[in-house]
Amino acid sequence: MRVHQPLKLVSSALLAGAALAATPAAHAQDQLNVICSVQADWCNGLSTAYARATGVKMNVSLKGSGEALAQLIAERDNPKTDVWFGGTGDPHLQAAEQGLTLEYKSPAMTQLHPWAQRQAQQSGYKTVGIYSGPLGFGYNPELLAKKKLAVPHSWADLLKPEYKGEIQVANPASSGTAYTMIATLVQLMGEDKAFDYMKALHKNIGQYTRSGTAPIKAVARGETAVSISFVHDGPPEKLHGFPVETVTPAEGTGAEIGSMSIVKGARHVEAAKKFYDWALTPAAQEIPFQTKASFQVPSNMATKLDPNVPDFRKIKFIDYDYAKYGASVERKRLIARWEKDVNSLPR
Numbered sequence: 001m002r003v004h005q006p007l008k009l010v011s012s013a014l015l016a017g018a019a020l021a022a023t024p025a026a027h028a029q030d031q032l033n034v035i036c037s038v039q040a041d042w043c044n045g046l047s048t049a050y051a052r053a054t055g056v057k058m059n060v061s062l063k064g065s066g067e068a069l070a071q072l073i074a075e076r077d078n079p080k081t082d083v084w085f086g087g088t089g090d091p092h093l094q095a096a097e098q099g100l101t102l103e104y105k106s107p108a109m110t111q112l113h114p115w116a117q118r119q120a121q122q123s124g125y126k127t128v129g130i131y132s133g134p135l136g137f138g139y140n141p142e143l144l145a146k147k148k149l150a151v152p153h154s155w156a157d158l159l160k161p162e163y164k165g166e167i168q169v170a171n172p173a174s175s176g177t178a179y180t181m182i183a184t185l186v187q188l189m190g191e192d193k194a195f196d197y198m199k200a201l202h203k204n205i206g207q208y209t210r211s212g213t214a215p216i217k218a219v220a221r222g223e224t225a226v227s228i229s230f231v232h233d234g235p236p237e238k239l240h241g242f243p244v245e246t247v248t249p250a251e252g253t254g255a256e257i258g259s260m261s262i263v264k265g266a267r268h269v270e271a272a273k274k275f276y277d278w279a280l281t282p283a284a285q286e287i288p289f290q291t292k293a294s295f296q297v298p299s300n301m302a303t304k305l306d307p308n309v310p311d312f313r314k315i316k317f318i319d320y321d322y323a324k325y326g327a328s329v330e331r332k333r334l335i336a337r338w339e340k341d342v343n344s345l346p347r
Contacts, residue, residue, distance in 0.1 A: 031057045032271045033080060035072075037065045037087025037176070038258070039213065039236065042293035046085070049287060050278065056271055064211050065091045065176035072100045072263060082266040083275055088176025088212075089119055089129060090183070092259035093326030096126035101261040104273060108280040108300070116299035119257050122323050127261040130279065131288075131296035134255045134315050135180055136231040136248035138216035143225045143243075152226055154250040155185070158201055165206040168215035169228040171343075172335050176256065177212025181228055182334050183325040184254030187318050198342045205347060220244040230256060232295040235308040239292045248310075254320040258296060 032050075036043035040062055047058040063071065065087030072081065072095055084092070084101070095101045105125045109117060116129030137152055144151060149166065152158055158167060172178035185194035206224055209215055215227030216234060220242035234246035260279060262272045278284055285298035289306040297309055324330060 030055060030271075031059060032268055032275055033059045033082045034061070034275075035063050035068045035081050035084045036060050037063060037068050037085065038288070039233075039293040041236075041291040042086075042288045045287045045291040045293065046279070046284070049284065050275060053278070054274070056275070058275075064170075064174050066172070066174040066179070069095055073098070076100060079263045079265040079267070081263045082268045082272040084261045084263060085279065086130065086258050086260065088180055089127065089257040089259040089322060090179060090326040090331060091176055092127040092261050093119075093123055093322065094328040094331060095261060096123035097326075097328055100264055101126040102264045102266065102269070102272075104262050104276060106273075106277050106280055108277055111301060112280065112299045113297075113301055115257060119259060119322065122326070127259045128276075128280070129257040129299045130260045130285070131258040131294075131298050132255050133230045133232040133258070133294075133296035134248055134310055134312070134317070135177070135184055135253045136229065136246055138219045138227040138229045138231070138234050138244055138246050140219045140222055140225055140243055141245055143219075143222050147225060149225060151245075151247065153247060155188075155197070156251070158204060158226070158228075159197070161204075163204045163226060165204065165347075166225040167201070167204045167228070168207050168209060168218050168224045168226070169205060170212045170215060171208040171210060172338055174210045175212040177230055178208075178228075179331060179335065180230075180254055180256050182338060184318060184320070186334065187254070187320060187325075188252055195337065195341050198338065199345060202342050202345050203347055208343070216244065230296075231310050232308075235295045236292050239308075248315045250316065252316045252318045254318055257322060 043060050043062060047060050050058055068084055068087055069091040103125045119129035139151055149162055170178040172182055185197060213233050216229040218224045219227045220237035231246040234244050237244045262276060266272050280300055282300050282303040285300050285303045288294040295306055295308040
């Protein structure tokens with residue numbers, strides 16, 4: 001896996017970790033097993049920064065949030081993971097509900113945005129918000145022009161017959177992005193109308209991908225015209241020279257609260273707590289900007305925002321109920337209904 005890493009990467013993160021490295025306790029456990037549910041460059045940037053700052057080796061496994069939750073459930077009696085970093089907050093809340101993660105209240109908690117603190121409170125401090133980003137559409141302007149297709153500006157636009165086969169979205173069973181779409185539509189339209197909408201949308205879907213970031217990567221490479229994605233996944237592709245733009249739907253949209261959790265029964269629990277505290281510092285939260293991996297709003301209020309971070313003031317958001325749609329029973333029920341009522345239909 002190739003890492004695109006600027007030379008000046010993590011200089012500030014090294015300073016943030018210096019205090020940790022200066023204490024004997026920081027080296028009490030010299031390795032950490034992390035499931036990382038954000039972009040690969042971000043994961044590798046974290047690993048590099050933390051190792052240089054503290055001497056602790058991070059063994060990183062890249063998994064979507066749905067897959068990560070499935071792994072924690074499978075390893076419940078013998079956890080091999082210490083920290084689960086990133087990915088949509090709903091499965092993190094489900095992990096907390098199922099007793100898969102450890103209660104820990106970081107000293108950095110008061111430095112975080114209210115939405116991040118609420119995420120922690122709702123979980124009994126078994127997870128915490130580390131970033132937030134809106135759901136929207138990615139599109140390839142060159143491909144749209146070539147095919148004489150208009151830019152979609154609303155959920156309703158995606159149902160137009162000219163988009164048949166031109167849209168990609170992930171599978172909600174493996175992707176937190178796609179589950180956020182279902183939960184958003186249910187809250188926006190009401191459940192029955194939302195499923196009628198997704199049945200109609202199904203006719204225009206060219207592929208349901210495993211990963212939530214795969215559709216916008218396909219858009220960037222001209223493999224599909226439109227994706228349903230988190231809009232912060234667009235700028236990294238554009239910065240690498242690909243023709244991709246993003247937009248949020250006019251009717252309203254939801255936002256993820258990406259989260260972080262310590263696994264209950266972790267083999268390196270003290271090292272996990274040290275990493276948890278460090279990951280909430282402004283320096284650590286600037287790493288996705290430095291690596292050009294992603295551009296969400298970070299949870300620490302003191303973190304300097306990159307110009308590519310979406311301006312939340314210009315986006316129409318629904319009042320997303322994170323507690324309800326983060327519950328295991330609700331997630332399982334909605335995904336099962338999607339499999340039965342939507343994914344089983346021909347296209």
